[in-house]
Structure formats: C-alpha cells, structure tokens
Amino acid sequence: MAATMFYDRDVSLDSIQDKLIAIIGYGSQAHAHAQNLRDSGLNVVVGLREGSASKAKAEQAGLKVVSIEEATQTADVVMLLIPDENQPKTYAESIEPHLTAGKALAFGHGFNVHFGRIKPPADVDVYLVAPKGPGHMLRRVYADGAGMPGIFAVQQDATGKAREIALAYARGIGCTRAGVLETTFKEETETDLFGEQSVLCGGVTHLIQAGFETLVEAGYQPEIAYFETLHEVKLIVDLIYEKGFEGMRHSISNTAEFGDYVTGPRIITDETKATMKDVLTDIQTGKFAERFIADAESGFPYMNEQRSKMRDHKLETVGKELRDMMPFISKKALEV
Numbered sequence: 001m002a003a004t005m006f007y008d009r010d011v012s013l014d015s016i017q018d019k020l021i022a023i024i025g026y027g028s029q030a031h032a033h034a035q036n037l038r039d040s041g042l043n044v045v046v047g048l049r050e051g052s053a054s055k056a057k058a059e060q061a062g063l064k065v066v067s068i069e070e071a072t073q074t075a076d077v078v079m080l081l082i083p084d085e086n087q088p089k090t091y092a093e094s095i096e097p098h099l100t101a102g103k104a105l106a107f108g109h110g111f112n113v114h115f116g117r118i119k120p121p122a123d124v125d126v127y128l129v130a131p132k133g134p135g136h137m138l139r140r141v142y143a144d145g146a147g148m149p150g151i152f153a154v155q156q157d158a159t160g161k162a163r164e165i166a167l168a169y170a171r172g173i174g175c176t177r178a179g180v181l182e183t184t185f186k187e188e189t190e191t192d193l194f195g196e197q198s199v200l201c202g203g204v205t206h207l208i209q210a211g212f213e214t215l216v217e218a219g220y221q222p223e224i225a226y227f228e229t230l231h232e233v234k235l236i237v238d239l240i241y242e243k244g245f246e247g248m249r250h251s252i253s254n255t256a257e258f259g260d261y262v263t264g265p266r267i268i269t270d271e272t273k274a275t276m277k278d279v280l281t282d283i284q285t286g287k288f289a290e291r292f293i294a295d296a297e298s299g300f301p302y303m304n305e306q307r308s309k310m311r312d313h314k315l316e317t318v319g320k321e322l323r324d325m326m327p328f329i330s331k332k333a334l335e336v
C-alpha cells in the first residue's frame with residue numbers, strides 16, 4: 001500500500017497559529033525553520049546560548065532572540081536544533097527545568113530520543129519534523145516558493161493534539177508544499193543515518209574522490225577530472241531528480257548508457273551492497289552512535305583529522321579555483 005502523503009490542502013495551521021514557537025539554535029536547520037515559520041505567519045522566538053555568535057544574524061533577519069531558558073519558558077512549542085552531540089547537556093541544563101506540562105518538545109532528527117540520550121517528561125508532546133535536505137536548501141526552496149519533502153513522527157501525545165501540531169509545523173516550514181509522510185523516531189533515525197552515510201554524503205563524496213584520483217593519477221589534467229567527476233554530477237543528478245533514471249538515460253548518449261549498464265555493477269558490487277547491510281546493522285545496534293558520541297566527547301579528534309586531510313586535497317583546491325571562474329555558481333556566503 002502506498003504511503004499517505006500530506007500536502008498543503010490537507011493540513012491547517014490553526015493548531016499553532018496562536019502559539020509561540022521557540023527555535024533553539026540558529027544553525028543550518030534552525031535559521032531555515034525560524035525564517036520559514038515566520039514567513040508562514042507564525043509567532044517565532046529564537047533561543048540562543050549566552051554570547052552566541054549567531055545573535056546578530058538572527059536579529060538582522062528580523063527575529064527576536066532570547067536565552068534558551070526564556071525561550072522555553074515563554075513558548076508552547078520548543079524545537080531543539082543544535083548539533084545532536086550537544087543536545088543532551090543543553091536539554092538537561094536549560095530546557096528540561098522549564099518544560100511545563102502541555103508544551104511540545106520537537107526535534108529535526110530522532111537521534112537523541114531514539115538512542116535514549118534525552119528522556120522527555122511524560123506530560124509534554126514529543127514529535128519530530130525532519131526535512132529531507134540541508135537547512136540552507138530548506139530556506140532557499142521556501143523563499144523560491146517551492147518546498148522540501150519532510151517526514152514527521154509523534155513519540156508522545158500528552159495533549160491529544162501532538163499529531164495536528166506536528167503536521168501544522170511541517171506546513172509552516174514549507175514541507176507540505178512538496179509532500180510529508182508519517183514515520184517513527186526509530187525509522188527516521190535509522191534511515192536518515194543510513195542515507196547520509198551510504199549514499200548522500202559518504203557514498204557520493206567517496207565515489208567522486210575515487211574517480212577524480214583515478215584520472216589524476218593516470219596523468220590527466222586535474223581540471224578535466226574535476227569537471228568530469230564532480231561538476232557534472234549535479235547536471236546528471238538534476239535529470240535523475242526531475243525524471244528518474246529513464247529520463248536521465250534518455251538525455252545521455254547511447255554510448256554513456258551502455259557504459260552505465262556495463263560498468264555500474266563493476267563499481268557498486270554485491271560486496272558494496274553487503275557492506276551497506278553491515279553499515280545499517282551498525283546504525284540499528286547503536287554502534288555508529290556510540291562511535292560518534294565518543295569522538296565528540298574527546299573533542300572530535302577523528303573528525304578533525306578527516307577535515308584537515310581533505311582541505312588540501314587537489315580536488316578541493318582545483319575546485320575552488322574553477323568555481324571562482326563560474327559567476328553563475330552562487331558566490332553568496334552561506335547565511336549562517
């Protein structure tokens with residue numbers, strides 16, 4: 001049976017129209033939620049830690065900024081959008097003491113609730129609305145009049161209105177323009193981690209890097225390798241996004257399509273898929289979450305090493321030079 005999809009016509013903003021929504025944080029997701037909700041006519045306040053570097057940016061965008069404690073005290077809905085690894089401490093210190101009965105605690109990702117790192121009191125609603133894309137794109141598509149698909153889940157329904165509120169929230173950030181469907185905290189957490197690791201982020205970056213390195217190590221010009229293995233990915237993916245595999249294959253040459261069928265399975269092998277299954281198991285058992293939290297608690301030694309290794313890679317240095325020569329590629333600094 002096909003999933004039930006919710007669109008603008010199916011969802012009313014009424015359940016949150018007169019409520020105050022606190023967005024905690026002003027990073028990738030938070031700035032997009034705050035601005036989209038505000039532009040949907042809803043009441044928003046941003047909660048930031050003392051001395052926050054983001055305060056000026058949020059105020060510049062016309063948003064009211066208060067402390068995280070005050071935001072939780074005054075709001076009816078508290079959406080926690082700071083990095084997953086930092087959420088439990090901020091929740092315990094600044095949110096939980098002010099989270100009175102009947103309020104709603106919301107998340108953009110189920111990580112902390114699913115892995116038992118945040119245990120909300122029984123008398124509040126707990127839901128998630130997870131847009132399926134990066135925060136900066138959530139804002140960009142909304143401002144363009146479009147939307148980003150999203151999924152929502154209710155973990156606790158203390159007021160009897162949690163589901164209605166979650167859906168209204170999804171509409172407020174623009175997700176019902178594109179389609180929203182219901183999930184659970186478990187399903188959202190596991191599929192989101194799997195998707196970003198295996199396909200969207202880990203899969204794509206390492207596929208591109210291996211292709212680029214293969215060409216450069218064989219003596220081809222890095223600029224050609226960049227166009228071939230990175231820049232053109234967007235053009236091909238745009239076609240897949242708009243028209244599926246068949247539509248993309250209609251646009252490419254027969255030569256390319258034949259090579260796709262012959263070589264694709266040599267690159268992404270049965271072994272690759274077996275590894276994907278292992279990756280999924282590590283996510284399901286909490287092994288990945290443990291490794292992530294352990295690195296975070298030591299100040300991210302592993303993550304920082306990876307970041308600095310890649311910074312000086314030819315793919316990144318040649319890429320920056322080439323992008324600087326293409327004025328049509330957005331030169332805007334990311335707003336947050």
Ligand SMILES: NC(=O)C1=CN([C@@H]2O[C@H](COP(=O)(O)OP(=O)(O)OC[C@H]3O[C@@H](n4cnc5c(N)ncnc54)[C@H](OP(=O)(O)O)[C@@H]3O)[C@@H](O)[C@H]2O)C=CC1
Nearest residue numbers: 025026027028029049052053054081082086108109134135
């Ligand atoms: N990035 C994305 O596109 C997506 C993220 N999500 C989820 O959304 C949530 C937020 O992720 P993301 O937007 O990437 O987060 P960011 O890393 O962009 O969050 C940065 C914000 O968090 C604040 N912050 C960081 N640490 C603390 C702290 N210890 N106490 C108080 N505030 C803090 C920062 O405050 P300051 O300004 O003071 O530095 C800043 O405003 C996560 O649950 C994530 O999984 C879900 C879908 C996509």
Ligand SMILES: CC(=O)[C@](C)(O)C(=O)O
Nearest residue numbers: 131132133134135192196
């Ligand atoms: C952007 C998004 O959906 C991710 C990849 O899941 C994330 O940033 O965590």
Ligand SMILES: [Mg+2]
Nearest residue numbers: 131132133192
């Ligand atoms: Mg995601």
Ligand SMILES: [Mg+2]
Nearest residue numbers: 109192193196
């Ligand atoms: Mg994610």
